[in-house]
Amino acid sequence: MKKTRKIKFNDAYFFIIPYFLIFFTFVIALIVISVILSLTYYDTINFPSFVGLRNYINLFTQDSDFMQYALPTTIKYALIIGPGGYIISFFMAWLLSQISHKVRTVLAIILYSPSLTSGVLMAVIWKVMFSGDTRGYLNYFLLNLGFINQPLQWLQNTHMIFGIMIFVGLWSSMSVGFLAMLSGILNIDKDLYEAAYVDGLRNRWQEIFYITIPSIKPQMLFGAVMAVVGTFNAAGLAAALSGSYPPPQLAGWLIVDHMNDFGFGRYEMGYASAMSVVLLSMVMVFYYASVRLFGERKVR
Amino acid sequence: MKKNKEILSKTEKLRRKLLKKAKRNYRKFQGIKINPNYFHKSQIKFIFLMLPMLIVTILPIVYIISHAFKSLSELYAYPPRIFASRITLDNFRNLILATSQTGVPFVRYLFNSILSSSLTIVFTILIGSLAAYSFSFLAYRFKKTLFALNQLAIMIVPVAIAVPRFIVMSELGLTNNLLSHIIPLLAMPVGVFLVKQFMDQVPRELYESAKIDGATNWQIYLKIVLPLVKPAIMTIAILAFQASWNNIETSSLYVDDEALKTLPYYFSTLTLGTSAIAAQGMSAVASLIIFVPNIVLFILLQKNVMNTMAYSGIK
Secondary structure, three states, rough: OOHHHHHHHHHHHHHHHHHHHHHHHHHHHHHHHHHHHEEEEEEOOOOOOEEHHHHHHHHHHOOOHHHHHHHHHHHHHHHHHHHHHHHHHOOOOOOOOOOHHHHHHHHHHHHHHHHHHOOOOOHHHHHHHOOOOOOHHHHHHHHHHOOOOOOOOOOOOOOHHHHHHHHHHHHHHOOOOHHHHHHHHOOOHHHHHHHHOOOOOOOHHHHHHHHHHHHHHHHHHHHHHHHHHHHHHOHHHHHHHHOOOOOOOHHOOOOHHHHHHHHHOOOHHHHHHHHHHHHHHHHHHHHHHHHHHHHHOOOO | OHHHHHHHHHHHHHHHHHHHHHHHHHHHHHHOOOOOOOHHHHHHHHHHHHHHHHHHHHHHHHHHHHHOOOOOHHOOOOOOOOOOOOOOHHHHHHHHHHHHHOOOOOOHHHHHHHHHHHHHHHEEEEEEEEHHHHHHHHOOOOHHHHHHHHHOOOOOOOOHHHHHHHHHHHHHHOOOOOOOHHHHHHHHHHHHHHHHHHOOOOOHHHHHHHOHHHHHOOHHHHHHHHHHHHHHHHHHHHHHHHHHHOHHHHHHHHHOHHHHOEEEEEHHHHHHHOOOOHHHHHHHHHHHHHHHHHHHHHHHHHHHHHHOOOOOOOO
């Protein structure tokens, strides 16, 4: 008896160990390392020297690029793209779920297709669409319609770069979370709707809030997590759009960009790690917010 | 007799008419529900509501396709046109010529990309499904903690921890070889999570009876569970492919040897910096080459993905 139990015990570890080794090395250990390095000065050549909280203090008090551009831009971008993209994804999933199978499949593939590439790799398109001369599609279009008199410099104007980033972000917001929500809605028991209508449900809004959303809460949470993940896709987008690194007046400069700049451009690994920690804490805040919104309340 | 026949045909007509009406009503009833069985004109309003988003998502794709086949003169053309009037392969030729200037033939980048992507897919599936099996079927210490960690890690996007990864990669010697394209991508928390959720749907009785018949865990995993969770496996295959095929970071940070870099990295250097119109055509081709395998794979496997996503909920 004892022997068989021991075999089972070993067996299970063989299954988990390969994944765990890689997961530990490339996820957990990395988080621990960023926390530790964020308390040091490390230039990749000399051994890291402990500096306490100086990196964080510098980050929040000395680094005007961070406080003026990277932090507010990231927060603004995340607050627009996170909830915005998420709501659009849900709305699209809900609309799609009411269309018959074949048409739905085609439309879902179209909506999902931006997620199959990346905004940065598609930079060539944005550059031509928003090109600053009259040859740019948007300029040409607006000139022809008489909205503007001369071509606008979309990709050099700081406000417009951010606007285009938002556009690109929304363009690619139908991610895996969107598929999860769509699939969730499609699998809701149809009897639930009929029963609800018998019980006096009156319109589609009530249907959404009383049946659809409560039924797919777990998928909604998964979708929310994926929406947070999706906000990272914009790293490097501003530079790719404007064609200069860093972008003019640090427009669309995100924490990730700032972090990569310090980490890989100036080899200030400790300082970059501090930003990594700030970023991870922001992600955690978003995570707990979504769990509170959509997680199932634990019944005591 | 004749009258009888007349009555018969009349009733037949009526019966058909009623049947038709009943069918129509049924279709209409089916058409307004969630996941309808038939297409009905009442559904057009939903498509209409989706139209702005559909246009936004499809235009760039239409655009790269047509731009990739435009001739140089048409790229310069004013007014700009969306569709190419004459299809040429000039841009493809230019792209391949441009690679030869860097001293590394185009085929080399392509080979690196294909090799690293396929190995990433195979090993992600292997490692991930083994872990998912252990999460779903086996009992061991720390299982709950590990799974909770894994679930939390879905949020940790690789970009956010690029700095410590750089240090770990260089410490482990994972620089300048093909393995650096593969190993850091193998841990895919979201993939493990999805497969585990799918495996939870496999009836426990199947596992129990196989156990009683004397099957080992390896046999159950290979012979029973894996074939049943094929949709989830296909889904991680797609996700792993996307992660690897679109990856630029490895080539730009960990690989110095030009001959070991991958296609998307080369393409990104093409797009960044140059604004010459000739480069636009090439870049469109580049985007197309990156995009096409992604979409083809997704179209082929979308049914599996949708199946998997039904169990994607986080509770």
